[in-house]
Amino acid sequence: MPSTLPDGDPVPASGELPASALAGLGERPFGFYVHVPFCVTRCGYCDFNTYTAGELGPGASQKDYADTAVDEVRRARATLGETDLPVETVFFGGGTPTLLPAADLVRILDAIDKEFGLAPGAEVTTEANPESVDLAYLAELRAGGFNRVSFGMQSAREHVLRVLDRRHTPGRPAQAVREAGQAGFDHVNLDLIYSTPGESDDDWRASLAAAIEAGPDHVSAYSLIVEEGTRLAARIRRGELPMPDDDVAADRYLIADAMLAEAGFSWYEVSNWATSEAGRCRHNLLYWTGGDWWGVGPGAHSHVGGTRWWNVKHPAAYARRLASGVSPAHAREVLTPEDRAVERLMLELRLVQGFPVKDLERPRVAARALADGLLETEAFKAGRAVLTLRGRLLADALIRDLT
Template sequence: MPSTLPDGDPAPTSGELPDSALRGLGERPFGFYVHVPFCVTRCGYCDFNTYTAAELGPGASHHDYADTVVTEIRLARRVLGATELPVETVFFGGGTPTLLPPEDLARILAAIDSEFGLAPGAEVTTEANPESVDPSYLEKLRHGGFNRISFGMQSAREHVLRVLDRQHTPGRAAAAVKEARQAGFDHVNLDLIYSTPGESDDDWRASLTAAIEAGPDHVSAYSLIVEEGTRLAARIRRGELPMPDDDVAADRYLIADELLSGAGLRWYEVSNWAVNDAARCRHNLLYWTGGDWWAAGPGAHSHVGGTRWWNVKHPAAYAQRLAGGASPAHAREVLGQDDRDAERLMLELRLSSGYPLARVAPAARPAVASALARGLLEPEPFKAGLMVLTLQGRLLADALVRDLLV
């Protein structure tokens, strides 16, 4: 969840949604996101809506957080009415969700199940820092209904972790994967970051190799983005660290695809690889394919039927709103059809399943033809009416989307 809230129209204190959002409710996949905004320390590159103990201030507490989130879950049920909405995916993100006791995470999940019902085989994920869990914690999570876990590994090189202000030691992520497997987690993801200042090609290859050898069934690899207002941005501005280079990032992406593909993981979204379809993150796919989701927690962004809203940012303000019987929503926007179509293009073109040619605006057809001629689109799916990115196309996905949004 980003730390800066966008502008929007005022959201009603009741949380009521427009009729257009509720139309077709239950016909689209439905998921839940739970934001846990607590961290032990703030990573130098992080721009998410997170708080250390020193930053929380009065009116917000780790101890009461689960109860507050449960209150929002009950509000969600009232707002969405009696429509049957089995929850297909639940994702706990942060921050560091595993700073809360496992019993608190399980209690929040149980409230979602009680109010909405979990669909058979629902995917239930939590993010975790490798140093924030141990075998006992993981066993309690698994017993509480979690079946997927995502560890923030970032790098296997100590000097790279130092630049990122990560707290774990290089081998801890691999050990956490083993512990999660022993606790009964079938699906385990490792998050990696490339193009950190001071990272070499050999460092990146070593991180990928360590991740693969740890045995996850899913790996996410993201290029480092230097966000304004972060400690990393300040260090770069002072000349202490170099700015990440786009050409280097492209080379690192090619290395990632080479090693991950060679190890049997296949890309299904530009930044995500999985060993098979069952290992793909179904919650993220719900986002990328236009599903509905309610996001609970401070600063969390929800989307139902083309209406997007976001909660107040600070945990104390969030708790105060709910304690007073009001929705924590800060503002919202109702997307027009053009905006919804543009978002679908931006997201679905990044998927290996591709984007239907039939949905491309006539004015964008010359850009499509150019992309095919430049080798950015796979020829065989194109003949079947789908735009699927080649490896080179994945490197230029953002530029191609801009060309198509005419």
């Protein structure tokens, strides 16, 4: 969740949504994202809306955060009315959600269940730093209804972790995966980052091997993005570290896809692999396929029926608004049909099922991409534009050409 909020239109103090957003409510999948904006330290590459204890200032605290989040869940129910909206996915992200007591996370989840009802078999995920949990903590989450956990591993090499300002020891993520299994979690993800300055191909292979050996059923692998305003960007600007190279990133992606495929993982989104369809992250799929979700927390983004809004950024301002009975939303935008068509293409083309050929508005560009080996031939004949491996490497450029 980026720390800089976009401009937008004003939101009524009540948070009331336009009629266009409520049309069809309940016909689309519905989920919750819960942002927990606390971290022990700030990682040098991170541009998310997070705060260490020393950055919070007056008016906000970790101790009271669960109560404030529950207030927004209740406000969501009031805003969306009485429409039956069983919650199919809940995702706690951050920050580090597991800096809160497990009981606090369970209390927020219970509020969502009480106000909306969890759909049968709902996916409930929390992100976690490997050092922030132990077996007892994970067991409490599992007993409270969580069934998926995503650990931030990033790398298995100490010198790479130091560049990223990550504090866990290299072997801890694998131990955390084992503890999650012992606690009864159905699904476990490991997040990896590649192309960190100073990382070699062998370092990356070692990280992938360690992740695979740990035994998760899902791996996410993202190329490092240098965000302006971060400590990493400042170090690169001063010449202390080299800027990540796009060609190196492409090579690392190919290494990841090959090693993960050999280990039984299949890609289902450009940066995500799972060992089975059941292991895919259903919450992210809800985002990528045009579902509705309510984002709880400071800076959290929501989307319902083509209206997108985002909350005020600072936890103190967020808490003040909810305490005074005012919507915490900072601004919003109502997407035009053209906006929604572009977003649909941008998101669905990154998925393994691809995008319907009949809905492509620039068929000549698609035909050229097919000839250039960026789209799967047999899938195209069957009516789907599906990226080849080379197409995945050039997905962003292809999407720009198609929009």
